[in-house]
Amino acid sequence: EPEVTQTPSHQVTQMGQEVILRCVPISNHLYFYWYRQILGQKVEFLVSFYNNEISEKSEIFDDQFSVERPDGSNFTLKIRSTKLEDSAMYFCASREGFDGYTFGSGTRLTVV
Amino acid sequence: DAKTTQPPSMDCAEGRAANLPCNHSTISGNEYVYWYRQIHSQGPQYIIHGLKNNETNEMASLIITEDRKSSTLILPHATLRDTAVYYCIVRLREVGSTLGRLYFGRGTQLTVWP
Numbered sequence A: 001e002p003e004v005t006q007t008p009s010h011q012v013t014q015m016g017q018e019v020i021l022r023c024v025p026i027s028n029h030l031y032f033y034w035y036r037q038i039l040g041q042k043v044e045f046l047v048s049f050y051n052n053e054i055s056e057k058s059e060i061f062d063d064q065f066s067v068e069r070p071d072g073s074n075f076t077l078k079i080r081s082t083k084l085e086d087s088a089m090y091f092c093a094s095r096e097g098f099d100g101y102t103f104g105s106g107t108r109l110t111v112v
Numbered sequence B: 001d002a003k004t005t006q007p008p009s010m011d012c013a014e015g016r017a018a019n020l021p022c023n024h025s026t027i028s029g030n031e032y033v034y035w036y037r038q039i040h041s042q043g044p045q046y047i048i049h050g051l052k053n054n055e056t057n058e059m060a061s062l063i064i065t066e067d068r069k070s071s072t073l074i075l076p077h078a079t080l081r082d083t084a085v086y087y088c089i090v091r092l093r094e095v096g097s098t099l100g101r102l103y104f105g106r107g108t109q110l111t112v113w114p
Helices: none
Strands: A005-007 A010-013 A019-024 A031-037 A043-050 A053-057 A065-068 A075-079 A088-095 A107-111 B009-013 B018-023 B031-038 B045-050 B061-064 B070-075 B084-092 B108-113
Touching: A005 A088, A010 A019, A019 A031, A019 A088, A019 A107, A043 A065, A043 A075, A075 A088, B009 B018, B018 B084, B018 B108, B031 B061, B045 B061, B045 B070, B070 B084
Parallel strands: A010 A107, B009 B108
Antiparallel strands: A005 A019, A019 A075, A031 A043, A031 A088, A043 A053, A065 A075, A088 A107, B018 B070, B031 B045, B031 B084, B061 B070, B084 B108
């Protein structure tokens, strides 16, 4: 069964450093998303991406965040200057049409 | 914000049916009901969705009341691996829509015991 692949599975970074989280969505999917889940909290929407541009973003997705689909297969989330409160599980998801999203297994980001 | 209400926890014996309720009294006519689950800290997994008719797939059945204000997800023969948080989500499903934000609430922690 096709799956969304995320790397790395766990990343530790120092506060103020830049991090790039990587995702390979399912190849024929057209819509791409990033969500995050702080430990013990709800899953929160960050951003959606379609046709090579952001289609919707949440209030969490401020200027420190950016997304890119650099080569038609990878979908990346960059955090420019990490803060302690950015520590969370980050989930990439994709969908083709109307049906359910397929989520990746996540990247656990720990900011120290 | 999440537009659904679910009990925070339920349990079920292995092999029995698990019936997870969800209230969505403010659902509009063009909103669908989706169910996802999250096992431990893994990514959410799509289970099933429906508009007004009952739906069944290899994972579960979805029963939506006639007034569409509530629904029930049924896992017919729960196993230990079905222990997870189950989320009921309502969202628009429009032709060509680029929107797709899912609002996750707290969900229901289902514990299946041996």
